[in-house]
Amino acid sequence: MSTITMRRATESDIPALETLVNLAYRGGEATVAWKNENHLVKGARVVPEELKDAVSGANSAVFVAGTADGELIGCVQIEKEGTDAIIGMLSVHPKHQNIGLGRKLLNAGELVGRTEFGCTVGKMYVLCGRPELMAWYAKVGYQPTGETKPFFGPETRLTALVEDAHFVVVAKPLS
Numbered sequence: 001m002s003t004i005t006m007r008r009a010t011e012s013d014i015p016a017l018e019t020l021v022n023l024a025y026r027g028g029e030a031t032v033a034w035k036n037e038n039h040l041v042k043g044a045r046v047v048p049e050e051l052k053d054a055v056s057g058a059n060s061a062v063f064v065a066g067t068a069d070g071e072l073i074g075c076v077q078i079e080k081e082g083t084d085a086i087i088g089m090l091s092v093h094p095k096h097q098n099i100g101l102g103r104k105l106l107n108a109g110e111l112v113g114r115t116e117f118g119c120t121v122g123k124m125y126v127l128c129g130r131p132e133l134m135a136w137y138a139k140v141g142y143q144p145t146g147e148t149k150p151f152f153g154p155e156t157r158l159t160a161l162v163e164d165a166h167f168v169v170v171a172k173p174l175s
Contacts, residue, residue, distance in 0.1 A: 085113025
């Protein structure tokens with residue numbers, strides 16, 4: 001594996017980001033089944049308009065991991081919401097999973113939330129029905145808050161493939 005670099009995403013990264021995120025979440029190519037959601041949700045995880053807002057928003061940042069030849073192989077979004085850093089869109093290309101890149105991206109997201117946005121808590125919204133993912137988040141310090149968020153309604157491009165789809169909120173102090 002060549003050297004992996006991390007940097008802040010720009011608008012020129014949007015086409016590659018769209019491909020990466022949708023492959024990671026919905027592509028079904030992960031070497032470990034719990035590392036994607038294609039069995040729980042149908043529809044694109046992200047579209048270019050959302051990525052433009054994430055990349056260029058005043059209270060949002062996207063960090064990307066790439067290879068020496070410029071291929072994007074991972075990303076994470078950080079969005080400031082009060083004193084919380086909402087960390088999402090954590091994606092690793094299926095061919096580059098299981099090398100610790102997800103944890104490095106998560107650490108980068110936490111660092112940006114704490115140092116750039118002044119946040120004290122990292123929060124994530126995890127789609128229900130992913131116990132192995134919840135266990136991984138617990139291993140890196142995120143605990144369920146007891147709060148849930150509803151799944152997106154039928155007006156969106158997404159369709160839940162399971163009954164009672166919702167998000168479980170997990171959080172961790174960013175000290």
